[in-house]
Amino acid sequence: xxxxxxICDLNQKKWLNLQEAITYLGFGSKDTFQNWREGVQVHxxxxxxxxxxxxxxxxxxxxxxxxxxxxxxxxxxxxxxxxSA
Numbered sequence: 001x002x003x004x005x006x007i008c009d010l011n012q013k014k015w016l017n018l019q020e021a022i023t024y025l026g027f028g029s030k031d032t033f034q035n036w037r038e039g040v041q042v043h044x045x046x047x048x049x050x051x052x053x054x055x056x057x058x059x060x061x062x063x064x065x066x067x068x069x070x071x072x073x074x075x076x077x078x079x080x081x082x083x084s085a
Contacts (some may be wrong), residue, residue, distance in 0.1 A: 015062045036071065042078040050074050
């Protein structure tokens with residue numbers, strides 16, 4: 001008997017584990033997300049650091065989908081502003 005395929009729309013989930021977050025973005029790794037949690041310096045001449053919010057649930061780390069979106073938008077916005085300055 002074939003196992004039923006579970007389909008989950010990651011755009012509708014509020015909380016994502018690491019693997020779901022990587023799948024949602026279409027890129028990344030455990031190391032990428034760890035670096036983002038610890039802070040990313042957006043430019044060598046800038047002291048601005050941005051951090052990806054994460055939440056620890058027992059041994060697991062989860063991310064709000066909206067926090068991932070906001071982090072990437074802020075990162076992109078700062079990068080564009082630094083280039084145009």
